[in-house]
Amino acid sequence: MKRGLAIYAVFAYAFLHVPLLILAVFSFNASRFSVWQGFSLQWYRAVATDENLIESSLNSLIIAIVATAAATIIGTLAAYGLWKRGSAWLSGSLYLSLVTPEIVTGASLLALFQWIFRFAHLRLGMHTVILAHVGFSLAYVVVVVLARLRTFDPVLEEAALDLGATEFGAFWRVTLPYLAPAIAAAAMLALTVSIDDYVITSLVAGVDSQTLPMVIYAMARRGVNPALNAVSTLVVFGLGMLIMLSERLRRT
Amino acid sequence: MKLRNPFLAPTAILMAITMLAPLAIIVVYSLLTRGAYGGVELPWTIENFTRLWDPVYGVIFVRSFWIAAVATALCLVLGFPLAMFIARSGPRKNLYLSLVILPFWTSFLIRTYAWMFLLRDTGIVNSILQALRIIREPLPLLYNDGAVILGLVYGFLPFMVLPLYATLERLDPSLLEAAADLGARPWDTLVRVTLPLCAPGIRAGAILVFVPCLGTYLTSDLLGGSKTVLIGNLVQNQFTASRDWPFGASLSLALMAIAMVLLFAARRRGEELL
Amino acid sequence: MNRRTFLLGATATAVACSRGPRLNIFNWSDYVAPDTISNFEREFGLRVRYGTYESIPEMLAKVMSGNSGWDVIFPSAEYIQPMRDMGLLARLNHDWLPNLSNLDRQFQQPPWDPRLEWSVPYMHGATGIVYQKSLGWSPNAWSDLWDARLAGKLTMLDDPPEVFAACLKTLGYSLNSADPVQLKAAQQRAIAQKPLVRAYLNAEVRDQLVAGDVAAAQAWAVTAAQAIAAASERSDGVSVSKLAFSFPSEGFPRYADNVAILRESTRIEAAHRFIDYLLRPQVAAAIVETTHTAACNGAAQRFLPDALRSDPVLYPPAEILARGEWFAPQSAAGQRLRDRLWTEIKT
Numbered sequence: 003m004k005r006g007l008a009i010y011a012v013f014a015y016a017f018l019h020v021p022l023l024i025l026a027v028f029s030f031n032a033s034r035f036s037v038w039q040g041f042s043l044q045w046y047r048a049v050a051t052d053e054n055l056i057e058s059s060l061n062s063l064i065i066a067i068v069a070t071a072a073a074t075i076i077g078t079l080a081a082y083g084l085w086k087r088g089s090a091w092l093s094g095s096l097y098l099s100l101v102t103p104e105i106v107t108g109a110s111l112l113a114l115f116q117w118i119f120r121f122a123h124l125r126l127g128m129h130t131v132i133l134a135h136v137g138f139s140l141a142y143v144v145v146v147v148l149a150r151l152r153t154f155d156p157v158l159e160e161a162a163l164d165l166g167a168t169e170f171g172a173f174w175r176v177t178l179p180y181l182a183p184a185i186a187a188a189a190m191l192a193l194t195v196s197i198d199d200y201v202i203t204s205l206v207a208g209v210d211s212q213t214l215p216m217v218i219y220a221m222a223r224r225g226v227n228p229a230l231n232a233v234s235t236l237v238v239f240g241l242g243m244l245i246m247l248s249e250r251l252r253r254t
Numbered sequence: 255m256k257l258r259n260p261f262l263a264p265t266a267i268l269m270a271i272t273m274l275a276p277l278a279i280i281v282v283y284s285l286l287t288r289g290a291y292g293g294v295e296l297p298w299t300i301e302n303f304t305r306l307w308d309p310v311y312g313v314i315f316v317r318s319f320w321i322a323a324v325a326t327a328l329c330l331v332l333g334f335p336l337a338m339f340i341a342r343s344g345p346r347k348n349l350y351l352s353l354v355i356l357p358f359w360t361s362f363l364i365r366t367y368a369w370m371f372l373l374r375d376t377g378i379v380n381s382i383l384q385a386l387r388i389i390r391e392p393l394p395l396l397y398n399d400g401a402v403i404l405g406l407v408y409g410f411l412p413f414m415v416l417p418l419y420a421t422l423e424r425l426d427p428s429l430l431e432a433a434a435d436l437g438a439r440p441w442d443t444l445v446r447v448t449l450p451l452c453a454p455g456i457r458a459g460a461i462l463v464f465v466p467c468l469g470t471y472l473t474s475d476l477l478g479g480s481k482t483v484l485i486g487n488l489v490q491n492q493f494t495a496s497r498d499w500p501f502g503a504s505l506s507l508a509l510m511a512i513a514m515v516l517l518f519a520a521r522r523r524g525e526e527l528l
Numbered sequence: 529m530n531r532r533t534f535l536l537g538a539t540a541t542a543v544a545c546s547r548g549p550r551l552n553i554f555n556w557s558d559y560v561a562p563d564t565i566s567n568f569e570r571e572f573g574l575r576v577r578y579g580t581y582e583s584i585p586e587m588l589a590k591v592m593s594g595n596s597g598w599d600v601i602f603p604s605a606e607y608i609q610p611m612r613d614m615g616l617l618a619r620l621n622h623d624w625l626p627n628l629s630n631l632d633r634q635f636q637q638p639p640w641d642p643r644l645e646w647s648v649p650y651m652h653g654a655t656g657i658v659y660q661k662s663l664g665w666s667p668n669a670w671s672d673l674w675d676a677r678l679a680g681k682l683t684m685l686d687d688p689p690e691v692f693a694a695c696l697k698t699l700g701y702s703l704n705s706a707d708p709v710q711l712k713a714a715q716q717r718a719i720a721q722k723p724l725v726r727a728y729l730n731a732e733v734r735d736q737l738v739a740g741d742v743a744a745a746q747a748w749a750v751t752a753a754q755a756i757a758a759a760s761e762r763s764d765g766v767s768v769s770k771l772a773f774s775f776p777s778e779g780f781p782r783y784a785d786n787v788a789i790l791r792e793s794t795r796i797e798a799a800h801r802f803i804d805y806l807l808r809p810q811v812a813a814a815i816v817e818t819t820h821t822a823a824c825n826g827a828a829q830r831f832l833p834d835a836l837r838s839d840p841v842l843y844p845p846a847e848i849l850a851r852g853e854w855f856a857p858q859s860a861a862g863q864r865l866r867d868r869l870w871t872e873i874k875t
Contacts (some may be wrong), residue, residue: 007339014336018357018411021368024378025360028371053580070377083261093261094271098277100461101513103469103486106506109589110276111491113283116593125592125597137272140265142462149458150420153451168405184420187351191416194358205589209597212579218361220557220580230367234360241359245352249832289859293592310875375741394680397727479727480686483874494585495688496867 017151022238031230045232055233056219062214065128066197070137073196074189076136077143078181082173084144085151107138108205115206126208134206135199139192146191150175150184260337284503294499302504311488311505315512318484321399322467325406329414329463330456333406337418337455341425351419354412366405366476373401397479405473410466421455422448465513485509501520547578550575551798554587554598556785558652561818568805574798591616591790599793600802605640605784606855608647617646618789624800627807632826638784639854647786649805649824651815653692653749653842654782654852656775658733658756660743667744670776671696676718681743683736686728688870689783689855691718694746697778703853706862715869722873734758737771748783749773753820753841773841775848782852784824817841 029046033039049055084093099107111134115126154177160170178185200215207213214233221227282300286294297479305311340350357365372378373395380392395401431442449456471486480487485505492502553565557580565576579598582609590596594616599714622628628636628644635649658668667673671774673682673694684691693703695714699774705711708791726742734755736742747755752773754835787806789799812823813831822842829837836842858866 004342007335007342010335011339013333014339015353017408018354021365021372021408022357022360025364025368076268079261079264080439083259086261087259089259089262092266092269095273096265097517098294098510099269099273101465101468101510101517102273102277102504103489103509105469105471105486105490105493106280106502107272107276109499109502110280111272112589113279114271114276116595117279119593119595125595134272137268140268144265145458145462146417146420149417149454150424152454153421153424183423186348187416187420189353191413194355194412195421197359198362200363202585205471209577209579215363216360217580219363220582222361222363222367224309230361232363234364237360238356241356245349245356249346249349288864310814310872313875314871342727374736374739376739427873469730475686476732479683479725479729481722481725481727483871488871489875491871494583496863498864498867499587 022234025231026235026238029228029235031228031231039153043177043232045089046236048229048233054212055214055229058212058217061128061211062197065131065135065203065211065213066193069132069139069196070189070193072132072136073139073143073192074185077140077188078147078185080140081141081144081151082177085148096144099138100145103201104138105202105205108134108202111137111202111203126206126211128208128211130206130208131203131211131213134202135196138199138202139195139198142191142195143188146188147181147184155179238243246249268505280503280506283500284507286500288500289500290395299500302500305501305506306508314483314485314488315509317482318486321403321406321484322464322470325403326414326460326464326468328403328407328466329411330460333411333414333418333459334456336374336411337415337422340415340419341422342427349425351416354415358412362409363472363476365408366473369401369405370396370410370476373404396477397481399478399482401477402474406467406470409473410463413462413466417458417462418452418455421452421458425451461517468509468513537699543583545572545591547548549795550577551600551795551802552577552579552598553600553802554579554581554591555600555602556580558819559602559785559821561814564806564811564815567811568802572798572805574801576802582667584590587721591792596792596793597789598790599799600787600789602650602787603647604855605638605649605786606857608640608786608788610857611644611788616791618791618793618796618799619645620648620789620803621796621800621836624797625804625807627804629634630807630809630812630825630827632824633822634786635826640784641786647788648807649786650787650806651819651821652782652824653822654775654780654844654849655685655693655746655748656773656780656841657771658737658745658747658752660737660740661772662719663743666772667748667834668774668777669698670778671698673744673746674698674721674724675757676724678744679836680726682724683727683729683733683742683745684725685746685748686730688866690746690871691873692866693855694776694783695721697776697780703781704856704858706859706865708865711865711869715873718873737801740770743854745803749841750819753839756841767835775844775850775851779851782849782854784854805867837857 030041030043031038032042032044080092083089115130119125156174159172162176163169167175198215200219203213204216207216218230218233221230285298285300287297288348294441336354340347340354343350374380375392375394379395383389386527394395429447430443438446452475468488469486470488471484474480474482474484474487489502489505489509492498492505550572553576555578565578568574569576584604587601587603591598591601592614592871622644625648633650635652637643638649641647651659657673659667664838667675673684692711692714694715696703696705696710699713699716700716701710729745729752730758731734733742733745733747734751737745737755756769756771756773759771760767787803789796791856793799807825809825809827809831812825812828815821816828816832816836817824
C-alpha cells in the first residue's frame with residue numbers, strides 16, 4: 003500500500019506543479035507571446051525595476067503575515083471555546099462567513115467601512131484590508147482546528163486538572179501540543195487564502211494598499227505577460243528555498 | 255454567553271464587525287432599489303426577491319450546484335490518497351505538506367492562465383497527443399464545463415488535503431494493523447475503519463471546497479470562456495457591470511440560505527463542522 | 529538579520545516612502561509608457577502613486593464615497609455626465625491647461641463634455657473585427673460573424689454593451705437603443721450566434737489570435753493593433769501580418785477615455801499639471817508607441833513613427849470613422865433590461 007501511495011503521490015504532485023513548470027520555462031522566453039523564441043532574462047529585469055510590483059509585494063506580505071498570525075491565534079482560541087461549550091450564534095456566523103460569496107463580503111464590507119468613515123475621519127487602507135482578511139480567514143482556521151479537536155479525548159485535560167493544573171495550564175500544556183499539526187495546517191491555509199485574495203482586497207484596499215494579486219490581475223487581464231511568469235517563478239523559488247531551509251533546520 | 259467565555263470573545267467581536275454588520279447591510283440593500291449609477295436608494299421594495307422566481311435563475315442555481323458537487327467529489331477522491339501519503343510519510347510530512355501548498359502561493363489567476371495555455375488547441379497537451387498520433391484533430395479541452403471543473407479541482411485541492419491530513423495524521427496505524435490481523439482486506443479496512451475515523455476531516459474538506467465552488471466566477475470566466483453564467487458570475491455582475499446592488503444582495507441571500515440549509519442537513523451530533 | 533528585524537525595517541521603509549502627500553492617479557492598466565510617470569515625478573518634483581482598475585464599475589465603487597483618496601481618474605466618455613451629476617468631478621481650470629489646444633479638432637468639443645469643463649479626452653478607439661487572412665475571405669460586416677464557416681473559431685467580447693451593439697447594428701438599430709422590442713430582437717441574434725462562439729473574451733483574445741486558435745474576433749482597435757503587430761513578419765523591408773482588421777459596414781461603437789479630477793482631491797493644482805503634462809505631444813506619442821492606442825492628442829501625430837501614424841486600425845480615414853457611434857449613458861430601466869437579456873443569453 004505504501005508503494006502505491008507513493009506512486010500516486012508522484013502523479014498528484016506532478017499535476018500540482020506542472021503549470022508552475024510551464025510558467026517558469028516561459029519566464030525566460032525572449033518573446034512576449036506564447037511561442038518560444040529564445041532565452042532571455044529581460045522579464046526578470048523588468049520585475050526587479052517595477053516599483054509598483056515591489057511595493058505591492060511588500061504590502062501583500064505584511065498583510066498576509068499579520069492577518070495569518072491574528073487569525074490563527076484567535077481562531078484556535080475560538081475552536082477551543084466552541085469545543086468546550088458551543089455557541090450557536092458564533093457557529094452560525096462562522097458558517098455564514100464561509101458561504102458568503104467573496105464579492106458579497108467585499109461589497110458589504112466596503113459599504114460598512116464607507117458608512118463608518120462618515121463619522122470617523124478614516125480612509126480605506128492597510129488596516130481595512132487586514133481586518134477583512136482576518137475576518138474571512140477565521141472560519142478556515144476554526145474548521146481545521148475543530149476537526150482535530152473532535153479526535154481529542156477530553157479525559158486528558160481532566161487528568162491534568164486532577165493533577166493540579168489550572169484550566170489555562172491544561173489547555174496550554176496538554177491540548178495545545180496535541181493541536182500543533184492542525185494549527186500549522188490552519189496557519190498555512192490562512193496564509194494561502196490571504197496572500198492570493200483578489201476580490202475582497204480590491205474592494206476594501208485604499209490608495210496605499212495595492213497588493214500583489216491586484217497588480218497581477220491588472221497585468222494578466224491584458225493577456226499573457228511573461229513578467230507575471232517571472233513574478234510567480236520568483237515567489238515559488240523563494241518559498242521553495244524557505245521550505246528546503248526549514249526542512250534542513252528540522253533535521254539538525 | 256459569548257462574553258462569559260474568554261476564548262470566544264475576540265472571535266465574537268471580529269465576527270460582529272466583519273460578518274454580522276455587513277450581513278445586516280446586505281439585508282437592508284436587498285430591500286431597497288438600485289441607484290441609477292450604483293449604490294442604493296429608496297424606496298423600499300421586495301421586488302428583488304420576487305425576481306428570483308424567474309426560471310432562468312433556477313437553471314443557473316442548479317447548474318452551479320452540479321458543477322460544485324462534481325468538483326468536490328473529485329477533490330475528495332484525488333485528495334484522500336495524497337493526504338494519506340503525507341500523513342504516513344513520517345518526519346518529512348511538513349515538507350510534503352508545504353509542497354502541496356507551494357503552488358497556491360502564486361497567483362490563482364496566473365495558474366489559471368497556465369492551464370489555459372496547456373489546454374489550448376495549439377497548447378502543449380494537444381501538441382503531444384497529436385505528435386503521438388493518438389488524435390488527429392486537436393481536442394476541444396478548453397471553454398467547456400470540463401475545463402471549469404478541472405480548474406476548480408486544481409484550485410481547491412489543498413482545501414481538501416489539509417483538513418484530511420489534520421485528521422489522518424492522528425490515525426493510529428496500529429488500528430489498521432489490528433484490522434488486518436483480524437482478517438480484513440485493505441479495502442474493508444479503508445471503508446470500515448479509516449473513513450469513519452476521519453469523517454470530520456472529510457466533512458470539513460467537503461465544505462471548504464463545495465461552498466467556494468458555488469461562488470466561483472473567475473474560473474468559469476477564464477476556463478469556461480465566459481459562455482455559461484453560474485451564480486458567482488451572476489452575483490459578480492450585479493455588483494459590477496450591472497450596478498444592481500439590491501438584486502445582487504437578494505441573490506446572495508438566496509445562495510447563502512440554500513448553502514446554510516445544506517450545511518445543517520449534513521450535520522451529525524458531536525461532529526459539527528463549527 | 530532575523531525575521532523580526534527585517535519586517536520592522538521593511539515596514540519602516542514602506543511608511544517612510546509614503547510620507548509626504550502624493551498625487552494619486554487611478555488609471556486603466558497598461559495605459560501609460562514605462563517612463564511617463566517617472567519623468568513627470570522628476571520634472572515636477574512630485575511623488576506619484578499609480579493605481580489601476582479593470583472596469584469602470586470597480587472604479588466607481590471606490591470613488592463614489594467621495595472619500596477614496598484618489599486625485600486623478602480616467603473615466604470613459606459615457607460616464608462623464610453621470611459622474612458630474614453625482615458631484616464627483618472637479619471643475620477644470622483651463623488656465624492651468626495651456627496644452628489643451630493640442631487636442632485633435634474632433635475632441636475639442638466632444639458631445640459628452642462640449643466645453644471640456646470636467647474632462648479632457650485622452651485615448652479613443654473603436655470596436656471592429658479582427659480576422660486571420662488565411663480565412664480567404666474578409667468579414668467586413670457584423671453579420672459576417674454569424675457565418676457558419678467560423679463555427680468554433682469565433683470569439684465575441686465579454687462586454688454586454690459591445691455584444692448588443694454588434695447585434696443591434698446587424699438589425700440596423702442604434703447601439704444605444706433602450707427600446708425593448710429592438711433589444712429583444714438583438715438578444716435573439718446573440719442567442720442564435722452562441723453555438724458558433726468559441727468563448728467570450730476581451731483583451732485575452734490577442735494571444736489566441738496570434739497563436740491561430742481563433743479565426744475571427746470582435747475586438748477593440750487597441751487589441752487588434754497589438755495582435756496585428758505581434759503576428760507580423762518583415763519581408764522585403766515591409767511588415768506583413770497574418771491578421772487584419774475591419775470596421776464593420778453597418779456601423780460600430782466608438783469609445784473615448786478621458787482624464788478627470790475628483791472633487792475630493794486636495795491636490796487640484798498638481799492634478800492639473802499632470803493633465804497638462806499628458807497633453808504634451810511627445811508624452812502622448814510615447815504612450816501611443818507603448819500601448820498602441822489612438823491618442824486624442826492631435827499634435828502628437830507629428831512625433832509618431834510612420835507605421836503608427838498611418839496605421840489604418842488606429843487612425844482610420846474620416847469617412848470610416850463617420851460610420852461610428854459613440855456609446856451614451858443608459859437609463860436605469862434600459863440597463864435593467866439589458867442586464868436581464870444578457871443573463872438569458874449566457875444561460
